[in-house]
Amino acid sequence: MKRKIMLLDFGRESKRMRHLLVTGRTFALLSFCSMVFFVMLGIAGMAHQQTTASPVNSMKGFAAAVSSGFFGDMLEMEMPAFQSSRETESFTTKQISSLLMRALTDINPNDPMSLLAGELPGLSANDAFLIRKGIGTDTAVGPEDNAPITYDPIGGLDEGDGTEVSNDGSNPDKDPDQTPVPSDKPAETDDSGNDPGDKGEEEKPTTGGSKVVFVYHSHNRESWYPELTDKSKDPNSSTKNITLVGKRLAEKLEENGVGAQHSDTDYPTAIKNYRWELSYKYSMKTIKEAIASSKDLKFFFDLHRDSQKRKYTTIDINGKSYAQVYFIIGHKNPNWEKNEAFATKIHEALDQKYPGISRGIWGKTAASGNAEYNQSLAEDNVLIEVGGVDNTLAESYRTADALAEVISDIYWEEEKASASKGKAS
Incomplete structure (x- = not known):
């Protein structure tokens, strides 16, 4: 029991x-x-x-990274009547994994350098993210913004007085794939290559004495190898540089009736103890002074010369070579979407009139650049990289003419829309 x-x-x-x-x-x-x-x-x-x-992790960055054929297939799945003419490209497991890795860690599996870039300043300086494609844009090739080796506040990096220009077609880069550098000298009357047609006796619109566009240069000494006497150093010049392209843009805008103001301030001589890394601080003061002196200013353009090689910065349109452009948007600016929308207007207009001249809109975060570029000062403010180190002044002038044409059209369209809205109210 x-x-x-x-x-x-x-x-x-x-x-x-x-x-x-x-x-x-x-x-x-x-x-x-x-x-x-x-x-x-x-x-x-x-x-x-x-x-x-970051734009690379946004839906815009995702859309820019995949092919149009991929989206065509998606539309066909939802709309049986829709038939895409684009060739289908597979969206691989590798692409998906890479996208997820970059979204969660900001590390690019295809670029081992990105493991160190976040900890060592300067390693990610050229890591721009594509927001919006240009026609035929190679998404693997973005803009490069390299600092000069040295900066001599007296004479820049070029030797001599800077007035002698080499147009012998020589190229410091020995890449056999590069197209030859044209030998034509830029003329003040050189047009963009397009026939504007007979506009009759119709009077052109004008802003009168009002200046509505401000063109400036944070890196004002950026030049081009073919335009320098000494091609062994960085292409920077105190006399023959990107400010000439800015001047050209302002002049062409004026010809189209759009009042434009241009700043060619040479910061290395204007600023005591000049430091290249503070360039955007110096140009910010320039912009604020311009705004204070002219309340009519609406559009702002910071023109640069990119550091990419010729094969990535040149296109032939109607038998003439043009310097291609990159649009840069800083994502440290809390209202960057508005600046990007403005850049998109110009980018799309260029795609319509000069297919291939725009290499797209690129974004930069604080990990990969200044990330602000004074764009918080105005919604219609954008940084434009015109051509690269191997382009010529003639090619850059043609691109400035093209920019002036589309910017003028955009300005007058906005003015017309604003006037119509005012009448309606």
């Missing part, structure tokens, strides 16, 4: 132990699931923060 009672007690204890084990497993499972939930919630928050901060 006693043995039966002991066995009965043992059975009760075993049952209790099994119940405790089941309860423990349930608790452990619930704890693990809760931990996973909060970890995933944290990752989602990080991904959201990255998405709102």
Whole structure:
């Protein structure tokens, strides 16, 4: 009898132990699931923060990274009547994995240097992110903004007085794939190559004495190898540089009736103890002074010369070579979307009239550049890289003419829309 009672007690204890084990497993499972939930919630928050901060992780960055054929297939799935004429390109597992990795960690699996870029300033200086494609844009080739080796505040980097220009077609880069550098000298009357047609006696619109466009240069000494006497150094010049292209743009805008103001301030001589890395601080003062002196200013353009080689910065249109352009948007500016919308207007207009001249709109975060570029001072403010180190002044002039044409059209369209809206109200 006693043995039966002991066995009965043992059975009760075993049952209790099994119940405790089941309860423990349930608790452990619930704890693990809760931990996973909060970890995933944290990752989602990080991904959201990255998405709102960087164009490469936004839907625009995603859209720019995949082919039009991919979106055509998506539309065909939802709209049976729609037939895409674009060739289908597969969206590989590697692309998906790379996109997720960049979204969560800001590390590019295809670029090992990105592992160090976040910790060592300067390594990611050229890591621009494509926001919007240009026609035929190679998404693997973005703009480069390289600092000069040295800066001599007296004479720049070119030797001599800077007035002698080499147009012998020589090219310091020995890449056999590069197209030859043209030998034509830029003339003040050189047009963009397009026949404007007979406009009759119709009077052109004009802003009168009002200046509505401001053109300036944060890196005012950026020049081109073919235009310098000494091609062994960085292409920078105190006399023959990107300010000439800015002047050309302003003059062409004026010819189109759009009042334009141009700043050719030479910061290395104007600023005591000049430091190249503070360039945008110096140009910010220039912009603020311009705004204070003219309340009519609406459009702002910071013109640069990019550091990419000729094969990435040149296109032939109607038998004439043009310097291609990159549009740069700083994502440290909280209202960068508005600046990007302005750049998009110009980019799309260029694509219509000069297909291929725009290499797209690119964004930069604080990890890959200044990230602000004074664009918070005005919504219609954009940085434009015109050509590269191997382009010529003649090619850059043609591009300035093209920019002036589309910018003028955009300005007058906006003025017309504003006037119509005023009448309606």
